[in-house]
Amino acid sequence: MKRNALCLGLASILASAPVFATLPAPAPDTDVDTRFDTVVVTAAAQTSPLTFEIDPKTPRQPVPASDGADYLKTIPGFSAIRNGGTNGDPVLRGMFGSRLKLLTNDSEMLGACPMRMDNPMSYVSPETYDKLIVIKGPQTVIWGPGSSAGTVRFERDTERFEQAGWRGYAGLLAGSWGRNDQVVDASGGAPEGYVRMTANRSAQDDYEDGDGHRVPSRWMKWNADVEAGWTPDTDTRLVATIGAGDGEARYAGRGMDGSQFKRQSGVLRFEKVRMGRVLDAIEASVFSNYADHVMDNYSLRDPDPNGAMPMPMASNVDRRTTGGRFATTWRWGDSFSLITGLDQQSNTHRARNAPGRDVYKTKPWIADARFSSAGA
Ligand SMILES: [Cu+2]
Numbered sequence: 001m002k003r004n005a006l007c008l009g010l011a012s013i014l015a016s017a018p019v020f021a022t023l024p025a026p027a028p029d030t031d032v033d034t035r036f037d038t039v040v041v042t043a044a045a046q047t048s049p050l051t052f053e054i055d056p057k058t059p060r061q062p063v064p065a066s067d068g069a070d071y072l073k074t075i076p077g078f079s080a081i082r083n084g085g086t087n088g089d090p091v092l093r094g095m096f097g098s099r100l101k102l103l104t105n106d107s108e109m110l111g112a113c114p115m116r117m118d119n120p121m122s123y124v125s126p127e128t129y130d131k132l133i134v135i136k137g138p139q140t141v142i143w144g145p146g147s148s149a150g151t152v153r154f155e156r157d158t159e160r161f162e163q164a165g166w167r168g169y170a171g172l173l174a175g176s177w178g179r180n181d182q183v184v185d186a187s188g189g190a191p192e193g194y195v196r197m198t199a200n201r202s203a204q205d206d207y208e209d210g211d212g213h214r215v216p217s218r219w220m221k222w223n224a225d226v227e228a229g230w231t232p233d234t235d236t237r238l239v240a241t242i243g244a245g246d247g248e249a250r251y252a253g254r255g256m257d258g259s260q261f262k263r264q265s266g267v268l269r270f271e272k273v274r275m276g277r278v279l280d281a282i283e284a285s286v287f288s289n290y291a292d293h294v295m296d297n298y299s300l301r302d303p304d305p306n307g308a309m310p311m312p313m314a315s316n317v318d319r320r321t322t323g324g325r326f327a328t329t330w331r332w333g334d335s336f337s338l339i340t341g342l343d344q345q346s347n348t349h350r351a352r353n354a355p356g357r358d359v360y361k362t363k364p365w366i367a368d369a370r371f372s373s374a375g376a
Contacts, residue, residue: 055130055132067086070086078090085207085250093137094149095148099148099149102120105287107285107287109265109289110321111123113317115295118258123263125221130156130157134153135147143343145375156225158187160194164189177205180204192231197224197227201220216251218249221245225242226243237271239270241268244262248260248299257299258293265288265289271284284326291318292316297314314360316353324343349370
């Protein structure tokens, strides 16, 4: 249905100009304006006034998103602070950064860069997820603190195998300016459990401006995740996910390029739903996410001898975010329910930098920020 609406939407846009020019007058004694017999869908439809739920595998225009922010900017209310060809920073209702909760598989992957080259969405490949859920506004605290603007959740929601078998999804994209993407998502299993593997690679070259000058904007990124799930019945599952990724990006507007965007992540989730008593559901998860980012002025460009940084320089920053949450859903009849629980998160940020090619690797890490939060 969603897919049909999108295709219809695209066809309608092409046809809209002549149609609108020859509209007949509305019928005089009716409240319903029947002149518009086609629906123009240019963006994701809302499931409720404040919530969007979208399948990020659904084809979209102009091309599949290179990362999470690239996807979010097509949702009404979102915009993105551009940051070269990819790694845009999502903005919802004018708010961004720590005011926008960005979650993947119920875990938080906070970037390490003090210049915000790697916001949490930089590490997300939308097509390898099954659901994108956006809650606009600060109405919920179910997913932890820091959601003044809203909450964005990219979720892998692997359907239980009712009988032994496998499922797969793959995509290829080739575009102008060397844009090329590859994505594969394959799973195999039986009623008791499954294994799923997702991987993607996305890349684009520099573009040229109107005078034929090459503008630094090239990027490449890849992700690979393996998920194993135990599904003893339709309402119970225990899922373990481990993943890794890396990338690089050239920037026209910065003194350094992003030469490394390494990710390592691990999430363990348990869920028991539709228990049919007053206590209706239990969810628990723990995660550990690690970002290891390098920016330098020598691996993707040559240091500018007349610039502010004439010698090779590199800065390496990393951040480990660990945490978890536990939630229970209590239900009294169909009209009243209560979700209650606990969440916790700890962060350690470290840095090391040095002039000279790769000299930073010989320097010790210095922890420059540690913080944690807990909530009930
Ligand atoms: Cu950086």
